[in-house]
Amino acid sequence: MRSPQSDLLQGLSENEAALVMATAEPVSLATGAVLFQLGGEAERLYLVVRGQIDLLIPIRIRDRDEDVLLEEKRPGETLGWSGLVPPHRFTLKATAPVDTELLAFPRKKLEELFAAEPAIGHAVTRNVAAVIGHRLQIFQAMWLREVQRMVETRHA
Amino acid sequence: MLMLLTIVFISLAAVAFMVLVLFGISPENQKGNAAEARTASPASRFFASESAGPAPSQDVPVEVLLSQIQRHVRLEKAAAESFVQGPNAESLRSRTASPLAN
Numbered sequence: 001m002r003s004p005q006s007d008l009l010q011g012l013s014e015n016e017a018a019l020v021m022a023t024a025e026p027v028s029l030a031t032g033a034v035l036f037q038l039g040g041e042a043e044r045l046y047l048v049v050r051g052q053i054d055l056l057i058p059i060r061i062r063d064r065d066e067d068v069l070l071e072e073k074r075p076g077e078t079l080g081w082s083g084l085v086p087p088h089r090f091t092l093k094a095t096a097p098v099d100t101e102l103l104a105f106p107r108k109k110l111e112e113l114f115a116a117e118p119a120i121g122h123a124v125t126r127n128v129a130a131v132i133g134h135r136l137q138i139f140q141a142m143w144l145r146e147v148q149r150m151v152e153t154r155h156a
Numbered sequence: 157m158l159m160l161l162t163i164v165f166i167s168l169a170a171v172a173f174m175v176l177v178l179f180g181i182s183p184e185n186q187k188g189n190a191a192e193a194r195t196a197s198p199a200s201r202f203f204a205s206e207s208a209g210p211a212p213s214q215d216v217p218v219e220v221l222l223s224q225i226q227r228h229v230r231l232e233k234a235a236a237e238s239f240v241q242g243p244n245a246e247s248l249r250s251r252t253a254s255p256l257a258n
Contacts, residue, residue: 070229
């Protein structure tokens, strides 16, 4: 089941990766199914094995809540890091635009593994930190661009 | 005599009219008008700045607006990716082709 390009397992040996994979549970989603809702309780980290997951943000247009695509997660990519980061609530909505297979890593099992194997915990949390850090950098840049545009519009 | 009085009356009326016209555009009045314009303009500018851009028309279908928002997010995200790859102040000010940002 291991995806050789998996961003979650970077830096792990075959044996270490196998220990991480042993904590995973397979999840199958039909086209259009919702993996998680914004604000939902986050108990698991996910890795896309096949298909695609769309990460969406709700935008209200004339009293209608519409989903706007923010990010696409493809095979080998990790999502649902809120499962490892307090307060363990998802900040986006995730759906499957096509039939999709994932691996779900329950937080409790991962924490037990990390406690028993700190080197694995270090590598996996570093990989998850890279995913979180990239999101932070992108959103920070988008926000800075928005502020710059607001200044130019209102105080030119 | 009557003709003379008529001419004098018309001349006086013309002078009075000219005085009124000139008084109406005197520097003092111009200052007054400018002051009124100044007091009025901040309000206009304030309301203009509240809506940063043209108000969205109710005629535009939600699907079209959604498509524009989707495109805006995609373009802005690409611009943000570019900034993250090589951070510099100029790329924060770069404009995309998004109609929502122009």
